[in-house]
Amino acid sequence: MIKRIGSCFILGLIINEILKGRVNSMSILIGPMKLHLNGHKELTSHGEVKNIVAGKKVFIPLMACTDVLVKAGDTVKAGTMLAKRDDHFKVPIFSSVSGKVLGIEELEHTTGRVIDHVVIENDGLNTFERPFEPIDAEKASVEELVTFMMNAGIVGCGGAGFPSYVKYKGAKGIHTLLINAVECEPYITADYRIMDNQVEELVYGTKTMLKMSGAKKALIAIKKTKKDLIAKVREAVKDTEGLFVEEVPDQYPMGWERTLIYEVFKKRYDKLPGEIGVIVNNATTAIAFSEALRYGKPIIEKICTISGDAVKNPSNVRVPVGVSVQEIVEQIGGYAYDEVRIVGGGPMMGKTVSTDRAVINSASNAITILKPDEDEAIACLRCGRCNDHCPAGILPVRINNAEEAGDVKLLTKLRADQCIECGMCTYVCPSKIEVTEGVRRGKALLRAAAQK
Ligand code: SF4
Ligand code: SF4
Numbered sequence: 001m002i003k004r005i006g007s008c009f010i011l012g013l014i015i016n017e018i019l020k021g022r023v024n025s026m027s028i029l030i031g032p033m034k035l036h037l038n039g040h041k042e043l044t045s046h047g048e049v050k051n052i053v054a055g056k057k058v059f060i061p062l063m064a065c066t067d068v069l070v071k072a073g074d075t076v077k078a079g080t081m082l083a084k085r086d087d088h089f090k091v092p093i094f095s096s097v098s099g100k101v102l103g104i105e106e107l108e109h110t111t112g113r114v115i116d117h118v119v120i121e122n123d124g125l126n127t128f129e130r131p132f133e134p135i136d137a138e139k140a141s142v143e144e145l146v147t148f149m150m151n152a153g154i155v156g157c158g159g160a161g162f163p164s165y166v167k168y169k170g171a172k173g174i175h176t177l178l179i180n181a182v183e184c185e186p187y188i189t190a191d192y193r194i195m196d197n198q199v200e201e202l203v204y205g206t207k208t209m210l211k212m213s214g215a216k217k218a219l220i221a222i223k224k225t226k227k228d229l230i231a232k233v234r235e236a237v238k239d240t241e242g243l244f245v246e247e248v249p250d251q252y253p254m255g256w257e258r259t260l261i262y263e264v265f266k267k268r269y270d271k272l273p274g275e276i277g278v279i280v281n282n283a284t285t286a287i288a289f290s291e292a293l294r295y296g297k298p299i300i301e302k303i304c305t306i307s308g309d310a311v312k313n314p315s316n317v318r319v320p321v322g323v324s325v326q327e328i329v330e331q332i333g334g335y336a337y338d339e340v341r342i343v344g345g346g347p348m349m350g351k352t353v354s355t356d357r358a359v360i361n362s363a364s365n366a367i368t369i370l371k372p373d374e375d376e377a378i379a380c381l382r383c384g385r386c387n388d389h390c391p392a393g394i395l396p397v398r399i400n401n402a403e404e405a406g407d408v409k410l411l412t413k414l415r416a417d418q419c420i421e422c423g424m425c426t427y428v429c430p431s432k433i434e435v436t437e438g439v440r441r442g443k444a445l446l447r448a449a450a451q452k
Helices: 009-020 142-151 190-197 199-213 227-237 257-265 283-295 325-332 385-389 396-404 408-413 424-428 435-451
Strands: 049-051 057-061 065-068 081-085 092-094 099-108 114-122 176-180 217-223 243-248 278-282 301-307 315-320 341-344 351-353 366-370
Touching: 057 092, 057 099, 142 199, 142 283, 176 199, 176 257, 176 283, 190 199, 190 227, 190 283, 190 301, 199 217, 199 227, 199 243, 199 278, 199 283, 217 227, 217 257, 227 243, 243 257, 257 278, 278 283, 301 325, 315 325, 325 366, 385 396, 385 424, 396 408, 396 435, 408 435, 424 435
Parallel strands: 049 315, 176 217, 176 278, 217 243, 301 366
Antiparallel strands: 057 114, 065 081, 081 092, 099 114, 301 315, 341 351, 341 366
16 A cells, blocks of 8 residues: 655654664754765665566656647557647657557646646557657757757756756857756665766767857766766766866755755856856756757656665666556565555655656656655754755745745745755754645745736
8 A cells, every 4th residue: 555645754764864873963964055865875876777668558647738649549659749748848748658549547747746648558569660860969050959959858857857958049158068967865876877877878968968058168067976977977078078077065955956056156046047157957868868869769768766665676777658656666576565655756855646656757767665654743843953954045944834824925025936845844853844845835825826
């Protein structure tokens, strides 16, 4: 049985670490706004990447998508365009398997939202058709590359899923392309494994993005503790003009765009990194872009970390988009307990889902599966730790109170919208209060008020 959880497991994580003696309470808190976490990355960082076979049906999520191009009964191949986003971002969505379209079904997504999915009956043949032709990135103009990126459906692969072409369209005054290969959340090692396996693609994708950005240099930011990967990437970029490796501290949330930019450039910005002349893209996005450029392959499969203390064999898997968590876990050995809690993403920033029918999507990088948290929260001690450690510089406990009171004016004043949902406030709370959940609800309240 799959049990719904909140994010209060994060405190359990830290307390467990202390009790196990792997870290001590003094060494965890290495300074305001950043923590060094025991990442549990050894569970998956060096094992084989297991291939997951899609079952009889796959469910392709239609995030923010209104223009569906197929109907029940249509035959599709892996690579067939199923839909196109019809909002500000015209990116397409492709089938990951060949077979027959059965219709549209509402399902919980790994973000916790219930959205439409195209249901495809998998014929098991995996017949592929190129939805677009490869392109010579050296010869293509910047405009052609931006259009290519849009039509290839390249989205941020670090979990956000933001259409990447938007960052390059009309980019001006950019001095640096920053490739985010930090992967700071506990348990997740998918980026590490992909970069280790596909370093040439990383270089090709980054080189092309550098051309599109108009910048003089690209920095590939990797945690300084990843010595083997740093050496490998340095070797791979040594003959490519403008590409460099940037070592950054092993702290959380170093992978958050603002933290990373501050670490590298010692600058802050208001809304977008472009304001200070920087474009940021995830390392696996660069790899996915390279595969599109060179092979005409859209993002129809993902390498994801399936890890946590409630899965028997934590693993990195190569899985077609649209395959459920349940099917993946079955194929890697099953759950370790009858009741588990499932998080779409890593344990800090990921969202809890109530069902293991949720599927892998083009932005997925991890599913974390944990033991249910039995401990109850107690009253706020007013210790102020959550405020002290918030990397966004806002006041989580006050935002929680404002949310409970439904005070939209105060939520606006407290800048609840600035929260990056990093999970740090819950992590440090000694009362086991799900502070992050309260701030998330506060943000939702603000959004709803803005829509009115
Ligand atoms: S308020 Fe948001 S940004 Fe600040 S610590 Fe909590 S989750 Fe992180
Ligand atoms: S960390 Fe927890 S106990 Fe301390 S002020 Fe914040 S909500 Fe209250």
